[in-house]
Amino acid sequence: MVGTGTDDRRRWASRDPSGTLPPAIELAGVRKHFGDVQAVRGIDLRVEPGEVVAFLGPNGAGKTTTIDMVLGLSDPSAGRVSVYGMSPREAVRRGLVSAVMQSGGLLKDLTVAETVAYTAHLFPSSRPAEEVMARAGITEIAGRLVGKCSGGEQQRLRFAMALLPDPLLLLLDEPTQGMDVEGRRSFWAAIRHDADVGRTIVFATHYLEEADAYADRVVLVRRGEIVADGTASQVKALASGRTVRATLTGPDEAALRSIAGVDRVEVRGSSVVVHCADSDAVARYLLTETAAKDLEVSALGLEEAFVALTGDPDSTDAAGPIRSGVGR
């Protein structure tokens, strides 16, 4: 039986007493373009063994492209990718890394158990099929044809397949896309249970809620670049700025920007909008040093903050999926 997370993490760490294990993932100056489209514009990232990292960002931020490069499914246009100090292909060949892909990748004319058995035979050694099916919660549907499984069941099957080589690194690309609430809950229950053994897990998501609930570390990506990297609460704090709005003609933008904690100043006709961490300092400046009036201070909601950090200003698309993450 799997013990508590802490014990297992220690046990896992004891496999590497001298601490010489290379980083689980190392991306250095990685870029990827498809023709004229810049999907990834220079990502540097180091994930240590045992970390649970959320790769958070809206659709089209470059999450899947990055994961594909870590899996060796595509090569970077520039930069270097290594997995446990090896090339991604080599790491895949040794069963060190496996993945749960977004969709597809299953044969409809095999049963669930046959699909697991098929995949198991491709590895020189693997966990027993019954064990991974139990971990993924698909023992009851083992005899069902894959074509007759629901989206959530197929996703748990992909998870079972990913567990077979007992990978040190597990990548999940938007694993709960298109699942209902119950499917999502049971999927994450299975993942969380598994994370307790100390596996390195990196998952891409555009659900803020998922990143917050399941990751030790959140890497925020936007348009192919990392815009924030830290614990979930650090990233939330980063996103928890305030907005000060006042009526003021011809504000001194440079002076406003020089106030500590100000990250954006917008002038809209006769009003000025300042996004900042310390609204008191901005308000004090505006009321004492300028002719500003009708001053308003508003807190940025988590959702707005997330959109501000990751979203496309001219697209409301990014705001949609994170609704469930707000108000927690």
Place this chain on the structure above:
Amino acid sequence: MSAPTLPADPRERPVPPLGGFSASVVGLEIRRLLRNRRTVMFTIVVPVLFFLLFGLNSAYATDRVGQGNESAFIMISMALYGAVLATASGGAMVSVERLLGWSRQLRITPLAPAAYIAIKMTTSLVLGLAAVLAVYVVGMATHKPVMPAGIWVATGLALWIGSLLFAAFGLFVGYLLPSENVMQIIGFALMLFSFGGGLFIPLSQFSHALRVLATFTPLYGLNQLVHYPLVQGAFDWAWAANLVAWLVIFTAGAIWRFRKDTARV
């Protein structure tokens, strides 16, 4: 659930022997093929029916042909038709697998691309063997085909091994056309090739121009060669040249598309 017990150092993890090729995987592939009723119907049932329709006609079935009779000649043709349908279908499975993203899924396992092809080839050959045996066993049961025992074995083996040519054809087409309809396209192409190869109608009944054209089609050389142990007589090197030329074309085509595919995925 026990804790994982693989080596601590990732560099000590083993890689699979033979690139992941194994009898167990071939077994699962065969199970998949047999689950597809249409494949079984077209590769095993239809050639047997064709033999029963054309191979037993008392007007010519007992006519002497080389070391045996006309019925044996037609049985060999129909077994070849079944075998090449089987191997081509097996090769063309890659098309649907790419469409479903299964090829991509396999790329995140240790399975080497060459081992994947070897699995498809082996699976095709097993289905091809079933197609050959079905026609030969039914032929034997009707007591119509007559030829020496050694020639039953020689022709059976020759057409079974020779059908590998069409596994390469199936792979080529499968990589070329990622489509659910690839089986229909292959079925139609093989029907044409079978006429061109003289499997259904003796080429002597074609006009001169058509007969010349037919000698360049992919089943012509193979069909002549597999009948040779029965017919014997003068050996024409053009048959071998036809076979080798098409083998080179299909294999090169399959390798070319396969390389493109593995570079892109």
